[in-house]
Amino acid sequence: MTHALARTAALLLLLCLGACTSMSSLEPPEVQVTSLEMLAPAPGALEQRFAVGLRLVNPNNRAIAVDGLDFELDVNGQRLARGVTNRAFELPRLGEAETSVVVTTSVFDILRQAVQMSERRDQAMDYRLRGRLHLGSGFVRTVPFDRSGTLTP
Numbered sequence: 001m002t003h004a005l006a007r008t009a010a011l012l013l014l015l016c017l018g019a020c021t022s023m024s025s026l027e028p029p030e031v032q033v034t035s036l037e038m039l040a041p042a043p044g045a046l047e048q049r050f051a052v053g054l055r056l057v058n059p060n061n062r063a064i065a066v067d068g069l070d071f072e073l074d075v076n077g078q079r080l081a082r083g084v085t086n087r088a089f090e091l092p093r094l095g096e097a098e099t100s101v102v103v104t105t106s107v108f109d110i111l112r113q114a115v116q117m118s119e120r121r122d123q124a125m126d127y128r129l130r131g132r133l134h135l136g137s138g139f140v141r142t143v144p145f146d147r148s149g150t151l152t153p
Helices: 002-024 107-119
Strands: 030-038 047-057 064-075 078-085 089-091 096-106 125-135 142-151
Touching: 030 125, 030 142, 047 078, 047 107, 064 096, 078 107, 089 096, 096 107
Parallel strands: none
Antiparallel strands: 030 047, 047 096, 064 078, 064 089, 064 125, 078 096, 125 142
């Protein structure tokens, strides 16, 4: 009886380790900004809110159940905005999904960016979008993403 119990326990352990390995081998999704819409500010507010459209591309051969995400958007090496959402969606296997996130930035961050842009000869903007997908199930609870590039007018 103990030999059968030990064999069953060993089999369960191997299955769990295999599940951990497959869950931890998730490739980060590619995240792209697809739209940016300024929202009406509250009277007297010292912050500005934007609706940012995101396209997420899943390079993995399995769907990912996303419970939410958080990210920061840096422009020219300085944080411009931060966003979070608890909107759940599924990122299909080898596919893509779109979502919208409301981000907040302070008026001071916008002014700092405007001054920095006025001092530059070229109007190109270096950006970095980094954050985490929060997953609904499994051993891996978050999947990081990080994308950098240059926007030119």
